[in-house]
Amino acid sequence: MAAPNECQADDGYDTGGTAGSRRRRAVSGTDAGAAPLLRATGLHAQYGESHILHGIDLSIAAGEAVGLLGRNGMGKSTLIRTLMGHVRAAAGTLTVRGANALALRPDQIARLGLAYVPEGRGIFPNLSVRENLLMAARAGNGGRRDWTMEKVLMAFPRLAERIGHGGQQLSGGEQQMLAIGRALLTNPDLLILDEATEGLAPFIVGEIWRIVAAVRASGIATLVVDRNYRSVLAHTDRAVVLEKGRVVWSGPSAVALADQALLVRYLGV
Ligand SMILES: Nc1ncnc2c1ncn2[C@@H]1O[C@H](COP(=O)(O)OP(=O)(O)O)[C@@H](O)[C@H]1O
Ligand SMILES: [Mg+2]
Numbered sequence: 001m002a003a004p005n006e007c008q009a010d011d012g013y014d015t016g017g018t019a020g021s022r023r024r025r026a027v028s029g030t031d032a033g034a035a036p037l038l039r040a041t042g043l044h045a046q047y048g049e050s051h052i053l054h055g056i057d058l059s060i061a062a063g064e065a066v067g068l069l070g071r072n073g074m075g076k077s078t079l080i081r082t083l084m085g086h087v088r089a090a091a092g093t094l095t096v097r098g099a100n101a102l103a104l105r106p107d108q109i110a111r112l113g114l115a116y117v118p119e120g121r122g123i124f125p126n127l128s129v130r131e132n133l134l135m136a137a138r139a140g141n142g143g144r145r146d147w148t149m150e151k152v153l154m155a156f157p158r159l160a161e162r163i164g165h166g167g168q169q170l171s172g173g174e175q176q177m178l179a180i181g182r183a184l185l186t187n188p189d190l191l192i193l194d195e196a197t198e199g200l201a202p203f204i205v206g207e208i209w210r211i212v213a214a215v216r217a218s219g220i221a222t223l224v225v226d227r228n229y230r231s232v233l234a235h236t237d238r239a240v241v242l243e244k245g246r247v248v249w250s251g252p253s254a255v256a257l258a259d260q261a262l263l264v265r266y267l268g269v
Contacts, residue, residue, distance in 0.1 A: 051090075066237070128166055173200045176196055
């Protein structure tokens with residue numbers, strides 16, 4: 001079969017019961033002893049015959065900022081897509097807020113509090129900026145509405161200027177901002193950014209990182225992939241390095257930044 005091993009949103013079931021009862025758990029980063037927001041163990045994934053992820057262990061605590069590093073083709077996007085349920089895991093476990101996420105559809109996983117901005121964005125080109133934002137907006141876990149339309153427009157003044165424009169009329173940078181704005185309006189517990197600055201002009205790149213910093217400061221956990229490893233390490237607490245679908249290093253971002261041998265070995269920088 002040529003098609004990748006995508007989850008077809010078929011056999012998921014209602015999350016209302018078991019996950020809902022756990023939703024009240026505190027999401028503060030200082031909530032020592034609580035189950036992590038997300039925990040993957042021994043995660044495998046493949047596209048057809050090609051085996052891409054070979055037993056990934058990954059934990060993200062509430063409010064934690066994690067950088068996912070590794071050269072091109074090492075499985076970063078595949079890992080993220082597996083976490084979000086877009087690629088079906090071949091083996092392993094995945095819990096999000098205590099719920100078995102491997103039994104859930106992508107939309108159900110998102111509703112547990114994960115927001116994902118994929119490579120190449122994902123906005124509605126035929127809708128206006130306002131419509132794109134409005135249709136994404138919802139309360140987060142525990143009814144949180146920290147990120148409102150107003151707050152997103154304050155964070156991204158360029159979107160405010162383009163509020164009535166269609167998605168297809170936006171520049172690449174504005175589309176990326178809209179995609180991040182949409183993600184924030186779901187009031188997530190974890191924001192996942194895959195190559196959010198790819199192909200953008202330097203001054204827009206700076207704005208994206210400014211937002212990443214603001215999101216981190218607001219207590220939302222982040223999982224960030226970006227070609228610019230220095231920016232990733234500067235905006236995260238911890239880094240995880242992938243090589244050929246395996247975690248080959250993980251530790252404090254500051255340690256990675258200071259370890260030139262590690263950076264050369266795994267990132268080729
Ligand atoms: N849809 C797909 N079908 C088949 N192979 C894929 C698909 N997407 C990615 N791959 C392969 O999986 C491997 C990991 O890719 P990817 O997860 O995109 O890596 P990264 O994000 O680290 O660059 C690569 O060898 C890539 O060619
Ligand atoms: Mg990728």
